Ligand SMILES: [Zn+2]
């Protein structure tokens with residue numbers, strides 16, 4: 015879709031960008047790739063970072079390290095933030111990146127209401143995947 019290199023952090027230029035963030039502001043979709051370090055630094059001091067310190071992973075109950083950005087996209091910014099531990103984040107991010115890449119390649123021709131609907135479907139698919147994955151991981 016564009017010339018942006020896969021896997022390179024858009025903030026520091028490091029080649030370990032594992033965080034793929036999608037935001038929709040006024041119907042305009044933006045995607046960003048960041049390494050975990052820049053992602054966590056970007057959160058530092060924000061209200062969501064404070065909430066995260068007390069939070070537990072929504073899938074396995076482990077120590078939360080990142081907010082689940084997909085839940086916000088699908089349900090809107092008023093959503094109570096949902097958090098993930100590092101291990102669940104890595105897995106859900108892998109699944110999400112793959113699905114979002116497919117969506118991205120199709121979404122240029124879609125109206126934003128349709129894009130949001132697709133994102134919500136993707137979020138549900140990831141949730142289902144994660145619940146199964148956590149059970150397998152912990153057994
Ligand atoms: Zn970085």
Ligand SMILES: [Zn+2]
Nearest residue numbers: 071074099102
């Ligand atoms: Zn977890």
